[in-house]
Amino acid sequence: MSSAPENAASGAQAASLPACLFERLVGRPAATWSVDDLVALAAERGVRLVSLMHVGGDGWLKSLDFVPRSRQHLRDILSGGERADGSSLFAGLGLEVGASDILLRPRIETAFLDPFAVQPTLVLLCGHAGRDGARLPQSPDTIVRQAGERLTRELDVELHALGEVEYFLGRRAGEEDVYGANDRGYHATSPFVFGESLRRDAMAVLAEIGVPVKYGHSEVGYVQASKADGFIWEQHEIELGLAPLATAADAVVLTQWVVRNLAHRGGMRCSFDPILRRGHAGTGLHFHFSPVRHGEHLGGRGVDGALSPPARWLIAGLVRMGGALMAFGNRTEGSLIRLTQAKEAPNAIVWGEFDRTALVRLPIVATTEDGRAVSPPTIEFRLPDGSAHPHLLLAAVAQAMVEARGSTDVEALLERTSVTALKRGAGTVTPVPTRFLEVAEALQAHRAALEAGGVFPPVLLDRLIERLRA
Numbered sequence: 001m002s003s004a005p006e007n008a009a010s011g012a013q014a015a016s017l018p019a020c021l022f023e024r025l026v027g028r029p030a031a032t033w034s035v036d037d038l039v040a041l042a043a044e045r046g047v048r049l050v051s052l053m054h055v056g057g058d059g060w061l062k063s064l065d066f067v068p069r070s071r072q073h074l075r076d077i078l079s080g081g082e083r084a085d086g087s088s089l090f091a092g093l094g095l096e097v098g099a100s101d102i103l104l105r106p107r108i109e110t111a112f113l114d115p116f117a118v119q120p121t122l123v124l125l126c127g128h129a130g131r132d133g134a135r136l137p138q139s140p141d142t143i144v145r146q147a148g149e150r151l152t153r154e155l156d157v158e159l160h161a162l163g164e165v166e167y168f169l170g171r172r173a174g175e176e177d178v179y180g181a182n183d184r185g186y187h188a189t190s191p192f193v194f195g196e197s198l199r200r201d202a203m204a205v206l207a208e209i210g211v212p213v214k215y216g217h218s219e220v221g222y223v224q225a226s227k228a229d230g231f232i233w234e235q236h237e238i239e240l241g242l243a244p245l246a247t248a249a250d251a252v253v254l255t256q257w258v259v260r261n262l263a264h265r266g267g268m269r270c271s272f273d274p275i276l277r278r279g280h281a282g283t284g285l286h287f288h289f290s291p292v293r294h295g296e297h298l299g300g301r302g303v304d305g306a307l308s309p310p311a312r313w314l315i316a317g318l319v320r321m322g323g324a325l326m327a328f329g330n331r332t333e334g335s336l337i338r339l340t341q342a343k344e345a346p347n348a349i350v351w352g353e354f355d356r357t358a359l360v361r362l363p364i365v366a367t368t369e370d371g372r373a374v375s376p377p378t379i380e381f382r383l384p385d386g387s388a389h390p391h392l393l394l395a396a397v398a399q400a401m402v403e404a405r406g407s408t409d410v411e412a413l414l415e416r417t418s419v420t421a422l423k424r425g426a427g428t429v430t431p432v433p434t435r436f437l438e439v440a441e442a443l444q445a446h447r448a449a450l451e452a453g454g455v456f457p458p459v460l461l462d463r464l465i466e467r468l469r470a
Helices: 004-016 021-026 035-044 071-080 140-155 196-208 245-265 309-320 322-329 333-340 390-405 410-416 419-423 436-454 458-469
Strands: 049-055 061-066 082-085 101-106 121-129 158-172 213-223 231-240 269-271 287-293 348-352 358-361 379-381
Touching (some): 035 071, 049 071, 049 101, 049 140, 061 245, 140 390, 158 245, 196 231, 196 245, 231 245, 245 269, 287 390, 309 358, 309 390, 309 410, 322 458, 348 419, 390 436
Antiparallel strands (some): 082 101, 158 231, 158 287, 287 379
């Protein structure tokens, strides 16, 4: 028979697991929730407001708020969503002002209680539909979902991803800030960093609202206060859990939203800028990918040491279209500074086993004593940074993988762009673009692959190329 302390510990664990609050309250996984479940929870929790959140063309999280007048009104909101002005949300992408009504379509499985709202507020993430009720082609949510579906349909593989969300926290230096040192923050703990508790709070909040989290830690970047502004800055990272592409993209924008809110509440500044200070570590947004077929993760090497075909297609796609992907993953002037100052950022289009300066690498996998992998092997794409539009970037990666699958030169491409070949003097070194004009040229060269299957609207690429060239 268990002792009383053991029973108490077991009860505490049952009260906190699963990590997602609504899954604990409903008693079922999110994929099985219904409108009835949410209406019942809203009544139980005294919900006063409903917020429909969604991602606009600029990659920012938006919201539309309601005060439900009755249970039926709440049902109508959850079931039908509401209209919005598409010409403002997706400016310049072909939605005319005179006929720009679109619909927000709530996704029941994304529901959570807003952890920052004064009034109890039920939040749901939404997709976008056009006037005909079909998915809106210009919507980032539509684009990433269609890209993932096309990949699965044509390759018999589902692509999962996770983001390493890096950020800087800043506050005015005080007498207590005497421990940190420039670019010496990796895995530092308090009192050597002041943002540890905020990072841990963010991880707990993310788990409560249903965002899978792998781990968190302080990062290399640490910028001592200067006479110019008196602010001390330190870098942190929250690495998320593997999820299908659309869910992984949502997880990134929600993580940025949570961290910004906590920083604002704590009187700190928060930055996701690719470069905070010249000469210091930049802010990456590395993505890890895992092709999954029939439940098996295929991102690593097999027992024979060989990479699976899906892994090879993915690496080849990332290498072939790396420059074009910068249009979605490296979107500001600071992006170019981060890549040229060589602080563990890739500056050549190569791939390697563990090399952190490569565009693509295969990280080591932690295993238990009996050889079981603690987490699935992944393929890491180290080019993107904090300016990335995660939905469009992940959609473009999926399109690049499908394109590579149809190519006849995958093996030759992988051979000449591998770090191993370069060390033998047999490879080819192509630098990453360092000007937006070069990114525009790469995007133009690969736009057919992005438009394939009707995934990326041509007008979206037209506008993006115009901006890059300007």
